[in-house]
Amino acid sequence: MSINHQVPIFEVKELSFSVRGQKILSSISFEIFNSEYVAIIGPNGGGKTTLIRILLGLDKPTTGTVKLFGKKIQEFKKWHKIGYVPQRASLVDSSFPATVLDIVNMGRTSQRKIFSSMTKEDRDAVDDAMKKMDICDLKDKMVGTLSGGQRQRVMIARALASRPEILILDEPNTGVDAHSQKNFYELLSRLNKEENITIVFITHDIGVIADDIGRLFTINQKAIICNDPKKAMSCEDMSKLYGIDAHLIHNHKHEH
Numbered sequence: 001m002s003i004n005h006q007v008p009i010f011e012v013k014e015l016s017f018s019v020r021g022q023k024i025l026s027s028i029s030f031e032i033f034n035s036e037y038v039a040i041i042g043p044n045g046g047g048k049t050t051l052i053r054i055l056l057g058l059d060k061p062t063t064g065t066v067k068l069f070g071k072k073i074q075e076f077k078k079w080h081k082i083g084y085v086p087q088r089a090s091l092v093d094s095s096f097p098a099t100v101l102d103i104v105n106m107g108r109t110s111q112r113k114i115f116s117s118m119t120k121e122d123r124d125a126v127d128d129a130m131k132k133m134d135i136c137d138l139k140d141k142m143v144g145t146l147s148g149g150q151r152q153r154v155m156i157a158r159a160l161a162s163r164p165e166i167l168i169l170d171e172p173n174t175g176v177d178a179h180s181q182k183n184f185y186e187l188l189s190r191l192n193k194e195e196n197i198t199i200v201f202i203t204h205d206i207g208v209i210a211d212d213i214g215r216l217f218t219i220n221q222k223a224i225i226c227n228d229p230k231k232a233m234s235c236e237d238m239s240k241l242y243g244i245d246a247h248l249i250h251n252h253k254h255e256h
Contacts, residue, residue, distance in 0.1 A: 006033070007070040008033050008067075008070075009032050009033060009069060009165065009166050009198055010030070010031065010032040010055060010067070011031050011065075011066070011067040011070075012028060012029055012030050012031070012055075012064070012066050012067075013064055013065045014027050014029055014063065014065070015027070015028045015051075015054065015061045015063070015064035015065070015066065016028070016061060016062050016063045016064055017047070017050055017059065017061050017062050018062045024047045024050050025047045025051060025061075025219075025221060025222075026222050027064075027222065028051070028064070028219075028222065028223040029064075029223075030217065030223060030225055032166075032198065032200060033198075034165070034196075034198055035192070035196055035198055036198050036199075036214050036215065037189075037192045037198075037212055037213050037214045037215075038198075038199065038201075038213070038214065038215050038216070039200075039202075039203065039215075039216050039217070040200065040201070040202045040203070040217045040218075040219055041202075041203055041216065041219070042218055046221065047219050047220070047221055048170075048219050049087065049170055049202065051219060052170055052202060055068075055168070056082065056168070057079075068082075069081065080162040080163070080164065081164055081166065082164055082165075082166050083107075083156075083159030083160055083162060083164035083167040083168065083197075084159055084167075084168050084169075084170075085155050085156055085167070085168070085170065085172050087170045096142070096143055096144040097142070098142070098143050099139065099140055099141060099143065100130075100135060100138045100140070100141050100143055100146070100154050101126070101130075101139040101140065102143075103143050103154050103155070103158050104129055104130055104135075104139075104154065104157045104158050104161050105118065105122075105161070106161075107125075107126070107129065107158040107160065107161025108122040108125060108126060108161050108162065125162070125163055126161050128160075128163075129158070129160035129161040130157050132157070132191070132195070133154070133156055133157040133187075134153065135153050135154055138150060138154070147177075148176040148177065148180060149176050149177060149179070149180025149181075149183065149184070152172060152176050153187075155172075156187075160197075164197065165198060166198040166199075166200065167188075167191065167198070167199055167200070168200045168202075169188075169200070169201040170201075171202055171203055172184070172201065173203070185212070188212070189212040192212065193212075215227050
């Protein structure tokens with residue numbers, strides 16, 4: 001996929017993060033551009049979720065800088081441009097008292113003042129998100145009664161309701177069966193290609209890397225940025241480093 005030559009959505013320079021003297025992330029630098037499809041992989045405890053929390057402004061880096069859409073993260077206000085589906089989002093208590101429509105409506109809260117009513121624009125955005133996820137027929141169902149795959153689509157619809165330019169998904173397949181996972185990857189590809197939404201998804205499962213991915217980021221405290229996932233080769237060093245069956249992707253010069 002060709003990369004937009006404009007200002008990157010994310011620009012990260014020399015980012016490090018430590019907790020009580022323990023280094024979680026070390027000297028990470030990368031850019032993510034409009035319309036990209038990026039997968040972030042790595043072992044549990046390697047720092048993937050910490051990195052995402054920093055990108056979302058939930059944690060502050062110990063050192064380094066983060067820019068969103070050209071602005072320093074401290075000055076960034078347009079958070080509706082970023083849709084986020086957190087870990088375990090599809091694991092909902094069966095007694096949770098909310099309908100599918102209630103959940104997707106929550107995706108518009110960042111656009112409205114507290115206690116203000118839904119506008120026509122809000123309702124249109126919610127309808128559009130539900131159509132994209134093919135869940136209009138589920139709108140009155142209680143979310144706790146749905147299958148894992150259906151709940152997954154509901155949570156993505158909630159993220160899409162803000163009409164984001166980038167969608168970040170943190171290990172979204174927890175509790176989802178294999179058939180639903182296949183549909184999920186097809187869905188992400190469609191959002192990326194047809195809706196021009198930048199996709200960043202985090203996984204610890206190296207086996208799910210799909211043909212549609214443009215770049216692969218491997219995170220285990222440090223980052224290895226791989227610009228052509230199709231040129232994968234077995235790599236003993238990577239397997240030792242990550243403690244799993246790994247594939248190293250050839251890293252070549254990436255021109256912006």
